[in-house]
Amino acid sequence: MSNVDQKVPFTEAVEAFDPLLGFEVHVELSTKSKMFCACPTEFGAEPNTQVCPVCLGLPGSMPVVNQDAIESTIKIGLALNCKIAESSRFARKNYFYPDMPKDYQISQYDEPICYDGYLDVEVPLEDGTKKSVRVEIERVHMEEDTGKLTHAGGATGRIQGADYSIVDYNRAGVPLIEIVTKVVPDTGALAPEVGRAYVTQLRDLVRGLKVSDVRMEQGSLRCDANVSLMPAGTSEWGTRTETKNVNSFKSVEQAIRSEIERQAAVLQSGGKVVQETRHYQETSGTTTSGREKTDAEDYRYFPEPDLVPVEPSAEWIEELRAGLPEAPAKRVARLQEAWGLSDFDMQSVVNAGALDVVEETVAAGVDQAAARKWWLGELARRANEQGVEIDQVGVTPADVAGIVALIDEGKINDKLAREVIDGVASGEGTPAEVVEARGLGVVSDDGPLIEAIDQALADNPDVVEKLREGNMQPVGVIIGAVMKATRGQADAGRARELIIERLG
Amino acid sequence: MTSETGNTLDVAAVARLAELARISLSDEELQRYSGQLDQILHSVDKVGEVAADDVVPMSHPQPLVNVTRPDVNKPCVDREEVLRQAPAVEDDRFRVPQILGEE
Numbered sequence: 089m090s091n092v093d094q095k096v097p098f099t100e101a102v103e104a105f106d107p108l109l110g111f112e113v114h115v116e117l118s119t120k121s122k123m124f125c126a127c128p129t130e131f132g133a134e135p136n137t138q139v140c141p142v143c144l145g146l147p148g149s150m151p152v153v154n155q156d157a158i159e160s161t162i163k164i165g166l167a168l169n170c171k172i173a174e175s176s177r178f179a180r181k182n183y184f185y186p187d188m189p190k191d192y193q194i195s196q197y198d199e200p201i202c203y204d205g206y207l208d209v210e211v212p213l214e215d216g217t218k219k220s221v222r223v224e225i226e227r228v229h230m231e232e233d234t235g236k237l238t239h240a241g242g243a244t245g246r247i248q249g250a251d252y253s254i255v256d257y258n259r260a261g262v263p264l265i266e267i268v269t270k271v272v273p274d275t276g277a278l279a280p281e282v283g284r285a286y287v288t289q290l291r292d293l294v295r296g297l298k299v300s301d302v303r304m305e306q307g308s309l310r311c312d313a314n315v316s317l318m319p320a321g322t323s324e325w326g327t328r329t330e331t332k333n334v335n336s337f338k339s340v341e342q343a344i345r346s347e348i349e350r351q352a353a354v355l356q357s358g359g360k361v362v363q364e365t366r367h368y369q370e371t372s373g374t375t376t377s378g379r380e381k382t383d384a385e386d387y388r389y390f391p392e393p394d395l396v397p398v399e400p401s402a403e404w405i406e407e408l409r410a411g412l413p414e415a416p417a418k419r420v421a422r423l424q425e426a427w428g429l430s431d432f433d434m435q436s437v438v439n440a441g442a443l444d445v446v447e448e449t450v451a452a453g454v455d456q457a458a459a460r461k462w463w464l465g466e467l468a469r470r471a472n473e474q475g476v477e478i479d480q481v482g483v484t485p486a487d488v489a490g491i492v493a494l495i496d497e498g499k500i501n502d503k504l505a506r507e508v509i510d511g512v513a514s515g516e517g518t519p520a521e522v523v524e525a526r527g528l529g530v531v532s533d534d535g536p537l538i539e540a541i542d543q544a545l546a547d548n549p550d551v552v553e554k555l556r557e558g559n560m561q562p563v564g565v566i567i568g569a570v571m572k573a574t575r576g577q578a579d580a581g582r583a584r585e586l587i588i589e590r591l592g
Numbered sequence: 593m594t595s596e597t598g599n600t601l602d603v604a605a606v607a608r609l610a611e612l613a614r615i616s617l618s619d620e621e622l623q624r625y626s627g628q629l630d631q632i633l634h635s636v637d638k639v640g641e642v643a644a645d646d647v648v649p650m651s652h653p654q655p656l657v658n659v660t661r662p663d664v665n666k667p668c669v670d671r672e673e674v675l676r677q678a679p680a681v682e683d684d685r686f687r688v689p690q691i692l693g694e695e
Contacts (some may be wrong), residue, residue: 119663126666135684136671144674156663177651184614186688238685254685386612391651399657 094353098345101352107279109272110314113290115265115300116233117160122261123232124151135256143261145190150394157263158398160299164265165202165228166409167293175399176201178392186255187234195231197389202228211278211285223286224270235260284341287311292416304336311340315347327361331375333368343368347375427456440468442478448485454492462488482513490519503576504528537578541586544569555591601630
């Protein structure tokens with residue numbers, strides 16, 4: 089096995105071969121408790137503090153299914169236009185690997201809870217238009233997440249060469265949903281973009297259901313991408329590979345592209361594609377060989393004897409269907425039109441997870457541009473810094489509406505608004521209360537402002553000369569000096585008016 | 593592995609199962625167990641002879657469905673107690689031997 093794989097340029101590869109895609113996406117549910125026991129599911133807790141006899145697989149312990157996890161799964165299935173099985177069962181997937189202390193994972197095998205659905209994916213094209221591609225869903229099933237292994241000894245921190253491993257079972261048993269597509273044919277040269285659009289829009293859909301954080305970087309959304317090639321003009325499906333470790337939307341696109349180029353090179357040189365798991369390498373944008381794929385029967389699935397079937401009633405399903413939010417694609421299209429935004433600007437709102445907060449801020453009477461400016465700027469920055477969702481920064485849409493109103497009334501400026509946000513986020517009250525308590529307010533009394541302006545004009549005679557000649561471009565220098573002298577409390581608009589006045 | 597169609601369980605199949613179950617068997621044991629397992633499978637096959645098409649396969653002896661619990665937390669087990677059960681511990685985690693046969 090050579091370390092550097094041969095590749096065929098992408099355009100050449102997709103001329104000679106038709107790519108066939110398939111996706112397995114895992115979503116960690118954000119339930120309070122685990123799939124089969126009452127342990128918490130929070131990310132980042134001290135190792136092995138969220139465990140009990142059930143998720144440690146101790147003898148005599150018995151799993152019981154989390155009702156909310158079933159509901160969340162049915163919601164995902166319904167949102168993906170799936171049929172919901174009248175009767176569905178859990179199965180044991182047997183394997184020897186210390187990430188599961190039971191030596192099996194409870195999953196679903198031949199009777200998944202949701203099956204036969206689809207997601208219509210809007211794929212952005214180079215010319216700015218979009219192409220709709222239907223991705224058919226094979227199944228959506230419930231299972232449990234595994235523990236986290238850290239490989240110790242050896243130089244690389246990887247399993248090869250490790251002397252031993254250490255295991256944290258906090259994640260073992262966290263509800264995990266697997267969404268499996270059917271083969272996605274006929275994507276041609278668009279295959280990488282289709283992959284990216286599918287995972288992105290699936291994320292948006294699940295996020296809209298509020299059943300998961302769906303954060304790829306934290307592992308609550310994981311994607312395995314299957315790729316195989318079919319010689320153009322034939323119907324011979326090639327051997328597929330499954331690429332793991334794809335940790336961002338961009339990586340989905342790149343992993344598919346890279347795998348198409350690699351497989352095309354293997355086939356064109358007369359070789360055979362090996363059925364295997366491959367690993368995406370973020371730094372090089374390529375995939376490397378992992379283990380050869382074991383056949384499904386190696387897992388010796390059998391019905392889980394400790395759990396009884398799940399048979400959701402028609403009434404329950406209809407109740408869940410009635411409670412589904414507007415489909416994200418429809419909602420985005422509706423808001424994009426209402427706000428008059430370009431595709432790019434709209435996608436920025438969606439990507440920041442700011443759709444809800446911007447919508448609510450606009451509903452509170454704020455102009456969409458101002459709402460987007462604060463949520464995608466200052467507040468997104470804070471969310472990012474704190475590693476939380478944008479609606480968790482301690483500032484509500486009503487607060488933003490209050491801040492924008494204060495700015496519009498000339499009581500504060502953008503700089504002071506950031507201080508107001510500090511105050512609101514640390515629980516000092518409404519924006520108006522923070523302004524009052526901190527004595528923020530811009531200087532509206534012209535006296536101190538005029539004093540500062542006169543000083544700034546005196547300090548910058550060259551600028552004054554240009555201004556007198558009618559070149560207003562360097563006025564920012566004076567305003568900057570005034571802002572500095574008033575510690576940011578001056579109203580820039582009023583200062584500008586006064587500067588012009590003072591210049592006569 | 594199934595004998596529903598009257599398949600017999602040969603030595604190779606038992607050797608494969610033993611490997612998957614991480615059980616080390618000698619050639620003599622493989623011979624003996626494949627004979628015994630084969631016999632068990634054929635005995636179970638007899639049930640299939642009397643089961644009509646309208647009898648659905650059973651996976652659970654209790655005629656229960658939808659046994660669930662509400663999504664609430666209950667106290668976990670104290671970590672010290674948990675780790676006391678482990679043969680080896682490092683850094684508050686279970687220490688396990690080198691993992692072979694994986695990537």
